[in-house]
Amino acid sequence: MGVAVIKLKNPPVNSLSLEVLTEFVISLEKLENDKTFRGVIVTSDCPGIFSAGLDLTEMCGKSQAHYAEYWRAVQELWLRLYLSNLVLIAAINGVSPAGGCLMSLTCDYRVLADNPKYNMGLNETLLGIVAPSWFKDTLVNTVGHRTAERALQLGLLFPPAEALRVGMVDQVVPEDQVHSTALSVMAQWLAVPDHARQLTKNLMRKPTADRLVKQRDADIQYFLRFISRDSIQKSLRVYLDKLRQKKG
Numbered sequence: 001m002g003v004a005v006i007k008l009k010n011p012p013v014n015s016l017s018l019e020v021l022t023e024f025v026i027s028l029e030k031l032e033n034d035k036t037f038r039g040v041i042v043t044s045d046c047p048g049i050f051s052a053g054l055d056l057t058e059m060c061g062k063s064q065a066h067y068a069e070y071w072r073a074v075q076e077l078w079l080r081l082y083l084s085n086l087v088l089i090a091a092i093n094g095v096s097p098a099g100g101c102l103m104s105l106t107c108d109y110r111v112l113a114d115n116p117k118y119n120m121g122l123n124e125t126l127l128g129i130v131a132p133s134w135f136k137d138t139l140v141n142t143v144g145h146r147t148a149e150r151a152l153q154l155g156l157l158f159p160p161a162e163a164l165r166v167g168m169v170d171q172v173v174p175e176d177q178v179h180s181t182a183l184s185v186m187a188q189w190l191a192v193p194d195h196a197r198q199l200t201k202n203l204m205r206k207p208t209a210d211r212l213v214k215q216r217d218a219d220i221q222y223f224l225r226f227i228s229r230d231s232i233q234k235s236l237r238v239y240l241d242k243l244r245q246k247k248g
């Protein structure tokens with residue numbers, strides 16, 4: 001039925017490095033241009049981890065030019081996923097904080113494996129950073145304003161039952177059924193004529209995407225000013241050190 005699977009593979013935690021973002025955009029573009037494909041299942045090849053989100057090492061201790069290049073790549077992937085003409089289904093087979101969660105929120109449907117360790121949410125505030133307005137918009141469009149307001153301020157990571165309750169995911173299924181469920185949901189979405197579904201998706205999503213498109217450069221400048229602050233760099237270093245020391 002013309003369904004591709006994109007399996008994220010950047011061990012150990014599928015962090016969204018510049019290279020991963022770039023490759024993801026290229027793969028998506030190829031699939032968009034190949035008319036034999038109508039849908040994509042986005043999933044992970046790293047056991048227990050869907051994606052650890054943006055790669056913190058790309059946002060810490062690097063040059064301004066690097067930050068700008070990285071942020072443009074983050075914007076690009078979000079825009080491509082959010083406005084994709086393909087049916088995108090996230091088969092979430094692991095934990096998905098921050099950018100990992102955002103990636104799944106750009107999909108048309110989310111199936112999450114029922115494992116209490118597989119938390120998801122936009123936890124940026126817990127790192128001492130702030131989810132940009134388009135991250136916030138994506139969450140609001142999914143779970144509504146009040147739930148998003150509380151989740152964003154507290155940096156909440158929702159376990160599967162809670163994620164389902166607030167509407168962050170559409171289905172929670174046993175771990176060994178995530179892929180088959182994604183496939184049967186895909187069949188349902190592909191039963192709808194493409195042109196009607198695509199125009200409807202665009203109608204729902206374009207106003208949100210346009211807000212970023214109209215101010216992409218300003219958004220990059222804002223990111224540069226924010227991420228270069230000493231206090232933000234310090235927060236990121238402390239957070240990364242904590243992650244590294246966990247093992248020791």
Ligand SMILES: CCCCC/C=C\CCC/C=C/CC(=O)SCCNC(=O)CCNC(=O)[C@H](O)C(C)(C)COP(=O)(O)OP(=O)(O)OC[C@H]1O[C@@H](n2cnc3c(N)ncnc32)[C@H](O)[C@@H]1OP(=O)(O)O
Nearest residue numbers: 013015052053054055056057097098099129130226243244
């Ligand atoms: C007003 C508007 C202002 C605008 C400002 C603009 C922008 C700022 C906002 C930027 C947005 C950022 C969004 C993000 O996505 S930030 C990333 C958030 N991610 C996380 O908090 C997850 C952190 N990771 C974990 O919690 C865990 O690693 C885990 C995913 C649960 C997996 O746990 P485990 O299996 O136990 O693995 P380890 O913790 O031991 O990690 C292994 C290894 O990987 C490194 N690592 C983990 N996460 C990341 C990451 N996101 N980026 C880079 N590296 C990561 C970890 O340090 C370990 O490294 P070592 O092997 O070297 O020790």
